[in-house]
Amino acid sequence: MNEEQNLKSLSQSDIQVYLQFLIEVLQATRNSNGDAQVVYLLLAANTDKTNLILAEILPRFVSAVLRKVPTGTVQSLVADIVTFSDLIQQFPLGNKASNMEVAIAGYKIALSIYTRKDFPVEWAMTQNNLGATYRNRILGGKAENIEAAIVAYDRALTIYTHEAFPVDWATTQNNLGLAYNDRIIGEKAENIEQAIAAYDRALTIYTREAFPVDWARTQNNLGIAYCNRILEDKAENLEQAIAAYYRALTIYTHKDFPVDWAMTKNNLGNAYFHRILGKKAENLEQAIADFNLALTVRTREDFPVDWAMTQICLGNAYLYRIIGDEANNIEQAIAAYELALTVYTHDAFPVDWAMTQINLGSAYSKRILGEPSENLEQDIAAYNAALTVYNREAFPVNWAMTQSGLGAAYCYRILGEKAENLEQAIAAFNETLTVYTRDAFPENHAELYITWEVPIKMQIILI
Template identity: 40%
Template sequence: MNFLEKLLQKNKEQIATVIVEFSRQMLYFPLGSKAKKLEITIAGYQVAQRLYAHKPLSKEWAYIQNLLGYTYSFRMKGERAENFELAIEAFKLALQVRTRENYPKEWAETQINLGITYCHRIRGNKANNLRKAIKCFKLALKVCTPKSEHWAKIQNELGNAYLKIEKKGKVDSLLKEAAINAFTSALNVFSNEEDSYEWATTQKNLGNAYRQRKEGNKDENLEKAIKAFESTLKIFDKNSNEYGRIKNNLGIIYLEKRNGDKKENLKCAIQAFKSALKIYVYDYFPQELAITLASIGKAYLSAEEYTKAYEAFADTINIVDFLRLEIIFGSGIEFDKQNLAEKWNPHYQGILEACLNLAKKQPDYFAHAIEYAERSKARNLVELLNKKNLYPIENCYSSNKKLYQIHCRKLNILRIEILNKQWQKQSKQRLRKFLQESNEPIKAIKKTIECINKELEKLMQKRDNLIQKINKIDPNFKFTQKLNEISFSEIKALVGQHTAIIEWYITNNQIITFIITHNEEWKIKKEPPFWASSSEDLDNLIKWCKEYFEAYYAPRLKEYKDDNQENNNKKAELKKQWEDGLTIRFQQLAEILHINDILSHIPKTCDRLILVPHRFLHLLPLHALPLSEKQDQCLLDKFKGGVGYAPSCQLLQISQGLQRTEFRELFAIQNPKNANLKSLDYAKLEVDAICKLFSDSEVLKQENASEVALKESDKLLSSHCCHFACHGKFDLKSPVESALLLAEYEPEHKSSAKDQQLEEDGRLTLREIFELTLDQCRLVTLSACETGMVDPDSISDEYIGLPSGFMFAGSPSVVASLWRVDDISTAFLMSKFYENLTEHRQKPFQPEEGAVAIALNQAQCWLRDVTNTELMQRIENLPLSHTNKVNLIKIFNQYEKNNEKPFYKPYYWAAFCAIGK
């Protein structure tokens, strides 16, 4: 043992004390980066904490935990949400020692710190976090002398918590009044001379409370807010963050003011925002800078200064992209990136409004509008695909190719493992939202999330260690990189002379529809090809969607859960009502979306259409929208070159970049056997007909169609087409748990370690699909229920559903369904679809782009229009068992006329859509 080790053993506590004090003082050192000083402080506290490992739960150890929590709550490096979680964990550890009985003063201090952190917490339910904060503050008040300075500080924090809780009606008014009372109580103690900072902070909070107050006259409340805010400007330093926030708040109030001259109010608002912008520096206050830029952007919009509004929103979005990148380098938690995207989504709406107004005179801004609309769509999936094949430079490993392969393989494994844990955590976080705080299951979910967090931390450490090793060889390698946004010229390159793109964007008050074709006459005429709805149209769309999904989910209501004849009859009746009502519903939807007006912008030379929906439009069969033209029943009839879908143009670009010319080998799942699932009697007909069209195939049937068999299949890795004829389920509560339902796995010897590891639950979830490798695959067909549905609640338009998993796994094209489909009609549709696709590919000089959409659309039109007689003829030529053939003949014999069309209703033919290439 050397001298330093001996010294450390003897003087651990003294050394820890010195390190703690040095670290604490580091925060107040006037020079250097604040972010770096915070990291040095945290590192110091962590070292001191380890030095007290021999005395866990001591007073000194708890003191360090409290300091750690405080510093984490201000940390600038990494992801903000994760830092708050670390702070909460540290405060809770401190409270194990700092009890009310033993250390009342310290206990109150930590309760206050914990309460403040809960107020700012990003994860979890906001209302629950604030309730926890209020509880902490009220506990701290119990050991404080009334009317003391400490008591007043707690009243100030308590008022803040009341103010942040979002409720409706009377409850909200009561909370705002409670906040005002708390701030007023604090101001009765604070003096603007002796306690100037605390007094000014409380005045600022009182100003916020009056701005949000529901009771009394709004204009009078805003005047009181202005008075409170302006009184603080004399106290706060003109270069401080607080001064900037006050100016930003004043700007917001002037935007909201109804009395006085509107132009003067806007002028005051803009001036206040400009004052705030002088203070906020990108390196130190990126979030505050983004907030103020967004605010001044709104002000410029109101003032109709659209160029300045565009510049402000563009800067805001660039900062938000920087913050997203920080999340990747920090915690790596995709759910936090989605939350960030949803929080800042309104600013994309702002820049679109500015662009479209500018485009009236400057056509280039129409291109910018589309670029920013694209930038906000399916962002997480685009980023995941972008970094999927990100590896070190191979030439750097010229002397050790084997090590290069090892590092690349480890990168792949870590990316998938980290992503898997992120999906697991997102699933549990969403599930927790559906449960009440008092429910027992919430405790189990919390424990699960804690376990996932620990596993994520280990994976992050592994990732960091691997990157360190790689950087010794390739110094410039990073685990991720900034995404290159798709430009308008690249979007234009996706359409040829005969292709059009219709791209929707839903804002808070209207539906914007962009039309993209090769035609550029609009630049000369200065009439950009887009359609903007009225607010009434948007209201009608939301109402339509609500009624549509209420009718769709009606048979699954709890009141029909019991399996009895009465309930089964009622469910069947509700299902039929929904099916029969689709034709009228789609006519209404076409009118709401003004589809005929939109089509008027498309040149008649275009015969192929690509639809890029937005938010809940992803859930609707837009290809089936009826048209007013007599010769065309719906979009499928008008565009013979195919009607396909893409989550975004950038994802379409990625799909088109995947060159998969081979289409010889098939991997298929056929009617997995599962005690909980109804047998799909016509899946065999479907798969047998498809297999005949491929030179080589592997089919996992019934009890053999398990997860384990699928994951262990070599054919899955090499196949050019994967076809799933099975059951599917979209999980509304947690879309990442949506799944294809396979056979239950029953190992012969459950005691063996291998079998225990491989044991599966019969659900191939979205999380598991992301782990698949389909590098040879040209097409994935999900011939199952609800396989094309995606998260309807994603404000930021994150494309979370089974198709996204297969696109990430490597397939450029996915065919999926938008509702629970019929077994018989689906079998006919799929067999015809593959026949069409085979014929298309056999024709010379046929492009790959759009081939899947053409084949599917033709099959859908055929199924819609096929007569009873034609179906009977087809049945005679199908490879059916005698029983199935007899059953089908009985079904079609029910139709009295031979020219009747059994599958004419949209329910039978409209569910499936072609997504991607």
């Protein structure tokens, strides 16, 4: 069935197929006590129905059922819906975006029954799960989704207090930290400080002795926050990040937690990639080693999305590698980015696809092998591709960064009319400066002038 269909376009017989599927999957959820293996087998056989239509049908179906069943049955049904929502938001098959929408629909149904007054604990639990789903949501605006997640976590914490529910409080604090780390609205520096504070609060309950796995997970998250930290000394922040990752790896071993081990190795690689202290060449070699270790677990077959992300990280490390042949390193980078794009497609992962296009464009701009003119054309094509996703309204900083790269490519373009290329370069740089203003981004603003004002003027003189 076409994903672009909506409920109004379906025949009654089609709607009945969806309704029957809902009955079956909720029954399976109840009978198996939420056994993921059982429910996922049924979902895997019906991925054509785990779509946006299901998200639209679910509340209508439940609303109709609730009018016909006794109160005790209502609570049981809602519990099944929450469990099903928990499962489908983590279901690895089908359309991830649609799965998230089905989960959100399920949680919202539950919150219409689980009120804060009558079911405070269930209400808080559902708010926490709703927050997690909004944080990972694909559809809708990223900024608005993260705000919705923060609101849900804050609501949960009005019930999940440190005194009454210390473990749930710590879990929600960890989740709140994740949301603040990803937050787009507000001051970035302050958001990261909020994330660090939330993780530190969680670690007052999540100790290594009492909750080793939760402690390791929070240490990993703390490492990410320190990697992204803006305030304080950057070099020291990265050392804090590396230390946190190594602490996590004392629990997340390859033998006992291979997936978490690979995730932390990937993060550790990123920290070494950005590390300021130590020798740059050695840090990059350590990053490449960690990324390659992560890929022994993050295979394309088993973890395609994580595999793609690590390929991008590996590509970045090769692009800036100091040791080894520079031309070969750049080829390795291009190969890694192109591998990532076999998973990060425009339709399935538009934002990740766009970022990978930028990385690919950067690699082609530095490429030594191949025809220089063709490399620059590939560079321009990649930046233009990224701009089909990165628009000024939704992604102003990424849009500006892409415009800057595009301007650089046109500045040195070999094919086409030189004057026209320079006009394109100037237009792209001027677009960049509408975001990279002197007040908002003083360093980027200054760098743009220093880097490109003289080359453009020299090119104009030579025409």
